[in-house]
């Protein structure tokens with residue numbers, strides 16, 4: 001009975017469709033038509049198409065080029081893409097866009113290989129920024145200077161007119177000029193602070209300009225705090241970079257005052273060129289009362305493209321410094337299992353309260369003990385509150401105990417991987433494998449195993465910790481090799497995933513994570529025209545070349561937010 005009725009309805013629908021195509025009024029002319037393209041829609045039923053049309057910021061047609069061109073009008077822009085790829089715009093689900101941008105505007109001397117190159121960069125930066133009262137930044141490599149001890153006299157020549165302080169790449173030393181030392185009152189008579197050392201000339205006892213550990217704080221306490229304009233300028237720099245990489249939506253990984261003010265300011269000015277879901281920083285010491293404070297922020301920081309409906313909790317630290325919380329001790333430190341940043345009972349209570357208050361919980365968890373505790377807390381929230389569809393997620397997920405892998409799917413918790421980290425660089429070979437040992441190292445970045453359970457996988461860069469380019473991270477998830485390497489043997493090959501899985505992670509699954517899957521994330525009629533054009537079809541090239549592909553065009557609500565100069 002039911003079957004017959006369905007069939008009859010389908011016939012009626014088909015007849016109506018035929019009428020509207022043949023004799024109905026013609027569709028409104030499109031603003032933009034992309035033809036002759038490798039359109040990957042990320043929709044479940046119609047994965048590939050040839051053409052797409054956009055009107056008023058929305059996708060109005062997906063299909064073949066001939067039919068798309070029927071929507072051409074006098075002011076329609078038509079672009080023949082010559083086989084290039086069209087995808088939904090990317091979402092970065094864990095990024096520090098404002099602070100990364102602020103950092104990118106400071107004097108960046110990372111990855112320079114000679115002292116001369118460092119000096120040249122500092123001189124250029126100081127000349128380009130006469131308005132700054134201080135020159136700050138850093139990234140200098142210790143081996144460039146004798147005894148890892150750069151001299152204030154050199155920095156005095158490079159920055160003669162203002163104080164300057166530049167951090168070493170490892171963050172444990174700083175290099176100051178004479179003006180900075182004078183402002184901080186550091187002389188030959190100044191005692192070394194607890195936990196720090198002022199490097200001195202062995203003959204004269206004069207400070208040389210290098211400050212170790214806490215000694216840097218003597219100068220840093222004089223650096224002016226960031227003001228609203230610094231945050232806004234940082235956000236502008238971050239937006240430009242994100243749009244260039246095809247990113248039209250983000251989850252800000254850790255937001256508070258100055259960061260939120262910058263987002264809301266640019267949203268009101270119409271300059272926020274991507275969608276933002278801000279994860280509000282939770283002060284875990286304050287416990288469940290945080291739910292109330294965060295609810296007030298959620299109400300205050302809302303805009304056209306901004307919402308602050310997530311809460312961020314740090315569960316542990318990082319493996320390299322033995323601060324990630326492990327189920328079994330570090331190999332080189334008997335009895336030391338790292339540190340949980342809050343007790344499981346406190347986490348359960350907090351998760352219950354935040355879940356009940358309608359917050360999505362975004363956790364930083366790296367070690368297998370911190371990950372298990374986070375999953376336990378989500379389970380506790382579910383038992384207490386029932387299913388509330390909050391779409392909680394855990395970011396980083398470096399070491400997952402195999403027993404916990406099926407729990408993501410079971411609990412409806414998304415796995416937020418930073419796939420660019422999943423290859424054996426020196427952080428892994430020198431600082432991770434030796435302290436985890438071979439057995440559990442098999443379970444580092446188990447993206448394939450989590451994906452195989454059917455759990456939702458999403459992707460993020462953690463920029464400025466690592467490259468913002470989603471295509472590089474996608475490549476590494478497929479190859480488990482250095483993105484700069486040619487094809488070869490994968491690291492833990494069982495954990496490789498396929499291209500479709502990773503494209504979903506950066507598009508449709510990201511939209512789902514933001515509760516926006518009904519309005520964006522796939523290229524389907526009626527959805528927002530958040531899309532990108534890539535210079536080659538990713539499905540037609542070897543995985544080891546994906547990171548070299550380039551985004552040529554990024555649209556948000558049909559509006560161009562990035563165009564490569566080579567793309568006409």
Ligand SMILES: [Zn+2]
Pocket residue numbers: 094096253462
């Ligand atoms: Zn982060």
